Amino acid sequence: xxxxxxxxxxxxxxxxxxxxxxxxxxxxxxxxxxxxxxxxxxxxxxxxxxxxxxxxxxxxxxxxxxxxxxxxxxxxxxxxxxxxxxxxxxxxxxxxxxxxxxxxxxxxxxxxxxxxxxxxxxxxxxxxxxxxxxxxxxxxxxxxxxxxxxxxxxxxxxxxxxxxxxxxxxxxxxxxxxxxxxxxxxxxxxxxxxxxxxxxxxxxxxxxxxxxxxxxxxxxxxxxxxxxxxxxxxxxxxxxxxxxxxxxxxxxxxxxxxxxxxxxxxxxxxxxxxxxxxxxxxxxxxxxxxxxxxxxxxxxxxxxxxxxxxxxxxxxxxxxxxxxxxxxxxxxxxxxxxxxxxxxxxxxxxxxxxxxxxxxxxxxxxxxxxxxxxxxxx
Amino acid sequence: xxxxxxxxxxxxxxxxxxxxxxxxxxxxxxxxxxxxxxxxxxxxxxxxxxxxxxxxxxxxxxxxxxxxxxxxxxxxxxxxxxxxxxxxxxxxxxxxxxxxxxxxxxxxxxxxxxxxxxxxxxxxxxxxxxxxxxxxxxxxxxxxxxxxxxxxxxxxxxxxxxxxxxxxxxxxxxxxxxxxxxxxxxxxxxxxxxx
Amino acid sequence: xxxxxxxxxxxxxxxxxxxxxxxxxxxxxxxxxxxxxxxxxxxxxxxxxxxxxxxxxxxxxxxxxxxxxxxxxxxxxxxxxxxxxxxxxxxxxxxxxxxxxxxxxxxxxxxxxxxxxxxxxxxxxxxxxxxxxxxxxxxxxxxxxxxxxxxxxxxxxxxxxxxxxxxxxxxxxxxxxxxxxxxxxxxxxxxxxxxxxxxxxxxxxxxxxxxxxxxxxxxxxxxxxxxxxxxxxxxxxxxxxxxxxxxxxxxxxxxxxxxxxxxxxxxxxxxxxxxxxxxxxxxx
Numbered sequence: 101x102x103x104x105x106x107x108x109x110x111x112x113x114x115x116x117x118x119x120x121x122x123x124x125x126x127x128x129x130x131x132x133x134x135x136x137x138x139x140x141x142x143x144x145x146x147x148x149x150x151x152x153x154x155x156x157x158x159x160x161x162x163x164x165x166x167x168x169x170x171x172x173x174x175x176x177x178x179x180x181x182x183x184x185x186x187x188x189x190x191x192x193x194x195x196x197x198x199x200x201x202x203x204x205x206x207x208x209x210x211x212x213x214x215x216x217x218x219x220x221x222x223x224x225x226x227x228x229x230x231x232x233x234x235x236x237x238x239x240x241x242x243x244x245x246x247x248x249x250x251x252x253x254x255x256x257x258x259x260x261x262x263x264x265x266x267x268x269x270x271x272x273x274x275x276x277x278x279x280x281x282x283x284x285x286x287x288x289x290x291x292x293x294x295x296x297x298x299x300x301x302x303x304x305x306x307x308x309x310x311x312x313x314x315x316x317x318x319x320x321x322x323x324x325x326x327x328x329x330x331x332x333x334x335x336x337x338x339x340x341x342x343x344x345x346x347x348x349x350x351x352x353x354x355x356x357x358x359x360x361x362x363x364x365x366x367x368x369x370x371x372x373x374x375x376x377x378x379x380x381x382x383x384x385x386x387x388x389x390x391x392x393x394x395x396x397x398x399x400x401x402x403x404x405x406x407x408x409x410x411x412x413x414x415x416x417x418x419x420x421x422x423x424x425x426x427x428x429x430x431x432x433x434x435x436x437x438x439x440x441x442x443x444x445x446x447x448x449x450x451x452x453x454x455x456x457x458x459x460x461x462x463x464x465x466x467x468x469x470x471x472x473x474x475x476x477x478x
Numbered sequence: 479x480x481x482x483x484x485x486x487x488x489x490x491x492x493x494x495x496x497x498x499x500x501x502x503x504x505x506x507x508x509x510x511x512x513x514x515x516x517x518x519x520x521x522x523x524x525x526x527x528x529x530x531x532x533x534x535x536x537x538x539x540x541x542x543x544x545x546x547x548x549x550x551x552x553x554x555x556x557x558x559x560x561x562x563x564x565x566x567x568x569x570x571x572x573x574x575x576x577x578x579x580x581x582x583x584x585x586x587x588x589x590x591x592x593x594x595x596x597x598x599x600x601x602x603x604x605x606x607x608x609x610x611x612x613x614x615x616x617x618x619x620x621x622x623x624x625x626x627x628x629x630x631x632x633x634x635x636x637x638x639x640x641x642x643x644x645x646x647x648x649x650x651x652x653x654x655x656x657x658x659x660x661x662x663x664x665x666x667x668x669x670x671x672x673x
Numbered sequence: 674x675x676x677x678x679x680x681x682x683x684x685x686x687x688x689x690x691x692x693x694x695x696x697x698x699x700x701x702x703x704x705x706x707x708x709x710x711x712x713x714x715x716x717x718x719x720x721x722x723x724x725x726x727x728x729x730x731x732x733x734x735x736x737x738x739x740x741x742x743x744x745x746x747x748x749x750x751x752x753x754x755x756x757x758x759x760x761x762x763x764x765x766x767x768x769x770x771x772x773x774x775x776x777x778x779x780x781x782x783x784x785x786x787x788x789x790x791x792x793x794x795x796x797x798x799x800x801x802x803x804x805x806x807x808x809x810x811x812x813x814x815x816x817x818x819x820x821x822x823x824x825x826x827x828x829x830x831x832x833x834x835x836x837x838x839x840x841x842x843x844x845x846x847x848x849x850x851x852x853x854x855x856x857x858x859x860x861x862x863x864x865x866x867x868x869x870x871x872x873x874x875x876x877x878x879x880x881x882x883x884x885x886x887x888x889x890x891x892x893x894x895x896x897x898x899x900x901x902x903x904x905x906x907x908x909x910x911x912x913x914x915x916x917x918x919x920x921x922x923x924x925x926x927x928x929x930x931x932x933x934x935x936x937x938x939x940x941x942x943x944x945x946x947x948x949x950x951x952x953x954x955x956x957x
Contacts, residue, residue, distance in 0.1 A: 108514045108524065126764055147950040152763050152943065157789040161756035164749065164786075168729070168760025171747065172768070176760075194750055218530055245553075278553050279510060279526040281517045321745040322765050324724050328690075328740055330748035337692055339740065385553070392551035400485035467552050468483075475482040 105283050111275040112137035112179075114246045115205055116145060117284055118253030119177050122292055124203075125151040126176040128165035130158055130184060133217045134273040135207035138179035159184035163191040163204065170195075170202050171329055173320030175257060179205035182224055183214060185231070192266050193232030194331045196354060199308070199316065201260035201295055203253070205269040207276040208384075208435075210462045219462025220273035222384055223436035228268040229413045235351055237358040239365060240268040240413040242383040246280035251290070252410060258293040259365060263357055264315050270412060272435065274385040274464050298325065307338045310349060314357025358414060367410035368419050372398060376405030378477060379430045381420065381444060383409040386433045386465050393470035404474060412440065417447045424448060429477050433457040433465050453477075491546050493630065494555040497620070498540040498572050499564030499585075501530070504617035509541035511639045512621055512631065516545055519635030525553035538567060545630060560628065562620055563589055564602065581627060583620065598627060598666050605658050614648075615655035622659025627667065633660060688713045688723075690743045698737050698809075702896030704855035704881030708802055709738050711858055712771070715865040726769045729758040731783060734808040734883075735775035752782030755790040758797050766940040769869065772799040777807045780816040780836050791845035794873045795939040800865065801838055801876060804883035812886030823890040842876040843931045849875035850931040854903035855882060857927060864929065873938045880907075880925050 109117065115138055119127075127142035129135075143153040152174070156162040159180050166176040180188060185206045195202055208224045210216025228240040239259050243252040249271065256267040298305050298317040307327040309316045316336075319325035332340035333347055341347060358365065369387075372394055373379060380390035387408040394406045407423055409416060424430055432441040432454060441456050448454060457473045459465045497505040497512075506528045513524040528541040542555045560581040563569035566589050573593060576582060584592060586599030600623060606616035618640055625631045631639075637656055644652045689695075699705050716726060728739030732751035739746035745768070749757045754772045762770040779787050779801050790797060806824055807813040814824040816836045823830060843850045849871040853861035861879060868875035882888060882899035893899050903925065910928035913921060 106517050108510065108517055108526070126760070128760065147943075147947045150947055150951055152947075154759065154763055154943075156756065156759070157785050160753060161759070161786055161789070164753045164756035165760030165763070167749075168747065168757040169764035170760075172761045172764035174764045176764075191750055191753065274527060274553065277528065279513055279524075280550070280553070281513070281524050321727050321747075321761060322724060322768055326724055326743060326745050328693075328746045328748065330740065331750055332748070339693055388551050388553055392556075395551065396486050396489070397482065399487060400482060402482065464554060466554075467556060471483060471486060475480070478482060 106281045107284065108279050108281050109246055110137060110277060110279045111246045111249050111271060112207065112277065113141045114249040114282065115179070115253050115269065115271065115276075116141035118250035119203065119257065120145060120149070121250070121285060121290065122254040122257030123175045123294070124177050124257065125149075126166065126169040126174040127152070127178065128154045128156050128162040128169070128176070129178050129180065130156055130162050132159070132181045132184045134209055134276050135179045135181045135184070135205065137276070138205060138207070142177075159187040160191060163188040163195070163202075166202050167191065167195050167198070167200050170200050171198070171321055173322070175201070175261070177203040177205065179207065181207050181209050181217075182211045182221075185224060185227065189227070189231035190233075193234060193236065195266040196232065196236040197234075197331055197333065198329050199264040199318070199354075200266070201264055201318075202266050203256045203260055203269060204266060205253075205271060208270060208272040210460065216462040218273070220385065220464055221435050221460065221462065222270070222272055222386065223439065223460065225270065225412060225434075225436065225439040228270055235355070237355045238268065238413045239263070239265060239358060239411075240270055241367070241410055242270040242412050243275060243410070244384050244387040244408065245275065246278060247282040248410070249275060250282065250284060254290055254292070255367070258291070261293045261295045262315070263361070264295065264318060265358065270384065272384050302326065306336050308334065308336045308350070310336065310353065314353045314360065362414045365411055365414060366416040366419060368416055369406070369408040369410065370423060371406045371408070373405035373407065373423050375403055377403045377426075377428045378405075378474065379424050379427050380404065380406045380470065381409070381430055381432045382406070382434070383412060383440065384435075386435060389465045389467050389470055390433055392467040393474065396467060397471060397474055402474065402478065409440070415443045415447070420444065421447055424452065427452065429453040429455060431455045431457060431470065431473055431477060433470055435459055435465065488557055489546070491548060492550070493545045493559050493628070494542065494557065495560035495562070495624070496540055496542050496555055496558050496572055496575065497562045498538070498568035500567070501537045501539040503539065503564050504614070505539045505564065506530075506541045507643065508617040508621050509543050511618075511643055512624070513543055514642065515625070515631040515635045515639035518638050519631050522547050523550050525550045527554050538571060540568065540572065560624065562624065564616070564620070565589065566591060583623060583627070585616070598623070598663065600662050600666070605662065606655065609658050610651050610654045612648075612651055615651050618652055618655035619659035619662075622656040623663035626660045626663035684717050685710055685713050688717070688743050689741055693741055695741075697741060699734060700885045702882070702884060703734070704804065704879070704883075704900070705735055705738060705802060707855040707858060708800065708861070708879050708881065709741070711862040712800065712865055713742070715862050715869060719866055719869060721769055725767065726771065727761050728771045728773055729754045729761060730773045731778040732809070733775040733778045735773060735802045736778055738773045752778055753786060754778065755783060755786040755797065755799065759790060759793075759795055762795055762797055763940060763943070766796075766944070770797045771869070772797055774799060774801050775808070776801065776803045776805065776817040776838070777815040780838060780841075784816070788841065788845040791842045791847040791874050791876070793939040794846055794848050794936050796872055796874070798865075798868045798871075798875045798877070801878045802881045803838060803878055804881045804887055806883050806887040808883050808886055812890060822887075824886070825890070838878045839876065839930050842874075846874070846936075847876050847931070848873035848933040848936040849929070851876070851929040852878045852880070852925065852927050854880040854907055854925060854927060856900045856903040857907065860927065867929065871932070871934075873933070873936050
């Protein structure tokens with residue numbers, strides 16, 4: 101039966117829709133293939149709801165404006181692709197240390213450098229974790245379908261607001277540019293988090309106060325709190341410090357507010373793993389090829405399953421360890437020269453064979469390639 | 479297991495098609511319109527993808543549409559059920575991706591060397607110019623032919639989808655294109671039945 | 674305008690952050706303090722509420738100023754103050770956004786943001802303290818270091834040419850451009866007031882002394898000698914217009930150099946778009 105609520109949406113546009121659902125009111129960006137539709141879509145939609153879009157002079161300026169808008173109280177996002185993400189990383193670090201919620205979408209393409217602008221890749225996975233200098237803990241999510249892109253973008257905003265931290269959405273060219281028929285969630289269908297606001301009077305306000313969960317209530321400029329925000333390592337009042345008894349707690353806070361809640365941030369999809377002897381582990385568009393390959397192999401009588409990672413960072417160590425306990429081998433497919441597989445090697449026992457299937461020519465891994473690898477492993 | 483690949487049976491409920499030609503012929507737009515028509519006319523799932531280079535015009539252009547009643551895992555074509563080739567280069571590039579006995583549709587003015595007798599040939603570009611008054615709608619004639627040949631979308635859903643995307647003032651040309659595409663494809667179908 | 678006669682130091686103390694640890698990072702005799710005093714008095718005279726003022730800065734000696742002031746403050750990354758400030762202003766158009774920057778911060782690493790903020794004519798007041806050198810990192814050459822001048826990275830004399838920040842801003846589209854020096858404090862204060870009240874992008878360039886590096890490396894003497902040299906070499910705009918380029922060599926032309934009250938402002942123009950779209954206007 102026809103379902104009129106379904107819309108054919110491109111992945112990049114679905115990302116905009118998810119952001120709007122989550123409450124995005126500010127977007128700053130700079131054109132770059134294959135992410136540009138996110139800027140175009142935001143420029144069309146935001147003025148209709150009183151939001152703001154600005155095309156900045158480069159990607160550095162884009163993330164700067166996003167952080168400025170976020171401390172001024174608006175849920176903010178930027179979107180880019182490899183080279184642009186590289187330009188942004190210094191200021192993503194500024195968002196980490198100032199604990200400013202914001203969402204950065206990276207529609208991955210082949211690199212390094214200008215690389216393959218119109219071709220797919222997953223080679224910024226490690227950059228999303230380690231891109232900026234210094235010590236910090238990152239959150240990154242990876243959708244694999246157009247429908248996922250809506251829900252994962254909403255989740256990215258929720259995580260950013262809840263933990264006062266930048267969150268990266270790792271899209272890739274295939275998902276960003278593919279179109280699928282999806283149904284957008286109704287208002288109220290998905291829970292939306294907003295940053296916790298201070299309840300104390302301004303004279304008692306401690307902008308980076310230590311709290312049990314590590315998240316300090318956040319005032320917006322103009323609300324009467326008049327506090328200092330700086331990229332220098334700072335004390336709880338927001339003033340720069342060189343004291344060990346203030347530096348340790350600040351950096352520990354950046355880590356613990358996320359690592360203590362890993363269980364609530366982690367999201368994976370598990371298919372056909374109950375009796376699986378072999379597991380495909382994948383994320384993004386490769387997860388789709390893996391699901392296809394596993395389904396076909398099951399029909400041919402092979403006990404194979406799929407673990408799909410929606411949360412890439414923090415890495416779902418525990419879940420993967422438990423799910424693969426009875427496996428005889430795992431196959432990790434990626435569109436890079438081996439990034440997430442280093443995490444898999446870190447967490448799985450040495451005696452468990454870890455096979456890789458890597459493609460970095462700008463095309464997606466096909467189910468047939470994964471099946472051929474599976475045939476080798478069997 | 480040395481013979482896993484021999485045991486693999488491609489899913490029978492997936493229909494995979496590729497619209498190919500050169501940049502500017504509207505292959506991606508045609509794929510988008512077809513996908514929307516599937517949405518208007520059924521509860522099936524659709525995934526539409528494309529590959530493209532830096533050229534906005536000219537150069538090879540292709541777009542895949544996968545239609546399935548169940549969840550679409552892999553979004554691109556694995557082995558094509560249908561190939562539309564609007565240029566010789568497109569046919570040469572993608573013919574090998576077509577299943578045995580898959581449906582091949584070509585513009586038989588622009589494509590002259592076809593490695594099989596089993597195909598539908600229509601002069602899409604010429605029909606567009608001569609019957610509809612603009613070569614821009616050649617892709618719509620092709621879509622209508624695909625709809626008629628496969629039965630994947632009905633005429634009403636296709637018309638709804640085409641008109642939703644048609645620039646103002648081109649509605650009549652597009653309606654005419656659908657009519658021409660269905661008419662010509664129906665003729666070809668009838669001929670093949672006789673054979 | 675409320676005229677309240679107060680001791681100058683009383684006014685200044687009222688606007689310094691009570692919980693910030695002093696002393697400041699600035700050397701004794703630094704021109705930055707003079708500019709900070711003028712800014713405070715200008716804001717006090719204009720009667721702005723502190724919660725409605727946001728000072729944004731990048732990295733450098735000058736960029737520490739917002740941290741000492743009891744307003745909303747955003748101390749950001751090197752060169753990026755104007756980009757952050759654009760986000761703040763666009764998100765909160767009623768906020769008085771003031772960018773405090775130096776010559777290296779604004780014109781080298783931040784040069785692109787500078788010209789684009791001017792081009793948009795976004796309603797931000799930028800106070801650019803020009804001391805011809807990088808102070809915080811120890812006296813390196815900057816985009817305003819004069820040809821031939823010495824710095825720790827131009828030990829044999831600068832072979833590059835200097836930027837004219839005011840000319841650059843005007844050419845890029847800023848609608849208020851003025852120059853003063855740390856000697857001409859009353860004029861500077863009035864110019865800052867005019868800039869703050871101007872709707873659109875306003876630039877106040879203040880020539881200042883870095884005796885610690887620029888003065889020492891170029892044998893220009895102590896703070897008093899340097900400030901005196903600004904007095905001697907400053908030429909009011911009116912007089913400058915009667916002088917030849919040769920006569921103007923080594924002089925600082927001061928005063929309001931450019932003002933355009935008709936230029937449309939970025940946030941206003943965007944708000945018009947929002948108003949039409951929210952009323953249901955269809956995209957073209």
